[in-house]
Amino acid sequence: MDDFNSETDSDYTSYWRDWFISSRGNEYFCEIDEDYLTDRFNLTGLNTEVQYYQYALDLVTDVFDLDCDDEMRETIEKSARHLYGLVHARYIVTTRGLAKMLEKYKKADFGKCPRVMCKSHPLLPMGQSDNPNVKAVKLYCARCEDIYNPKSSRHSAIDGAYFGTSFHNIIFQVYPALIPTKSYERYTPRIYGFKVHAPATLIRWQHGERDDMRRRLRKLEIESGFKDDEEDLDAGDSEEEEEELEDEAVMEVLQNGQLAAGDPTAQV
């Protein structure tokens, strides 16, 4: 233990896990309870995945006392980090784990959505695969329901399997109150206030898809979660209205000769 201290130039005092989650680049991890780690059931199958499994586990649970050379210790240290990550993926979908990650989510520890229309909505870490060494960690935004690459390179080196493919979806099933209201807001490419034809047709098509979805949900009487719910779908043919609105806006622009007057709300 003492030898190990001097080797990893950190001045940690007692707990490996404390040191691990507070070290730079590991901000996405939460601390796994001792109880969880010591329950063998929770570690089922990991012994085949991690090299020097027993030593690594000892290191993580602070009972490591093997006398060995530096190289060996380095390998065990690496295994310990890997083991911690894999247990982490299982831990964060437990009740306690979810609560801990929720706290971090609320503090926006995982960063904020880079999409402008999401208005800095906090992100959640996720993996695109549950198998290690496949894809690096990505960040999920619950508002636009898309995934993004972490800004910092030290985060994009973390294995996505340490968070798994399910956690960020489970958290919203467990805490449905957290589901953010969805919004129609979007960016429309314009030139001197006029929409560009090709992207505009695509956007119209997408809005058609959206309205179809909302009609489907309405038929099933399921809440769609849009902020402006129950407003524009009642008329049934909202697309035509939309089109008219757009035409009106363009006509206005043409009549007034105000190029800058393109109204972004006309799209909604």
Add this chain to the structure above:
Amino acid sequence: MSSSSGTPESWISSFCSLLGHEYFAEISEDFIEDDFNLTGLQTQVAMYKEALEMILDVEPEEEDDDEEEEEDEGDESIEGEGRTIRRAAIERRHNRMDSNLSIIESSAEMLYGLIHQRFICSRAGIQQMSEKYELGHFGVCPRTFCDGVRTLPVGLSDVPGEDTVKLFCPSCLDVYVPPNSRFQTVDGAFFGRTFGALFLLTFPDYDISKKGPDSLGAHGSRNAITSASDADDKEKINGFNVNNLAPGLGRGKVYEPKIYGFKVSERARSGPRMKWLRDRPVDLIELDEATIFGAVEESEDDAGNLNGARTQPRQTLGASKKGRKPNGGSPMSIDANEQQFAG
């Protein structure tokens, strides 16, 4: 004013090399010197004349100074009092200069930004921006499914002071906050709302799905392949290459939420609601409303069967019908478009 001898760097190039100003193009002096390009800016910028002089590195006219000096040389006889008075005058002037300098400096930055908004939409400016784009100066899209394609700096408003600069990803047609906080002090109006879309129409042959700076020289090669007019017609939607219309969207590039491998249903409260935002039709030609409309019109003429013709792709067809006049194809001739924007 501040051009101490030995610094050949112009105000413009030093401004563009400042930290956080990496997105700016260097406006050519010819562009600034053409008064037409500055129409209306006089009222938007305080100390306009001084700011303009600063940008162009023109020494401000200092007739007063010269006169005084000449006077002094003549008035050598009353040296004592004259000297002190003159020194006081100079000091006063210097004080005024110092306090004004920061105002002029900030006006100059504002003026430069506003001219920049216009410049990057001009032929020379957009060319310069395309070089910066090729070198990846504007960063890459943070969206995972866009796979690191290059972005373009845009503003969400043309009025200064409203919002900071954003990055427009041509692959998903969305805007993002620049990853580095140093860009959060750069005004979005200095790039304007028009540049992003104009860039795509100006350079339709860029392969925007390529990532990083590696697409150098790819520009134009595609054109050679699809030179046959028949292929061209098929590949374009009103000046947009079909393969350049949001290549980062559509099947396989929409995130599919799963729990333990099972898709989360749309019917779940936490189910997916925003897929439309990242979706696109499998066959993009479906979007070519004008051409389809032309075809529909023809078949209507032939068969006189309105209902039969309407069962084609989407309902949007019906909607677009009212707004557009039939001219047998695209509302704007593709050829004319190309000529207009030929880089």
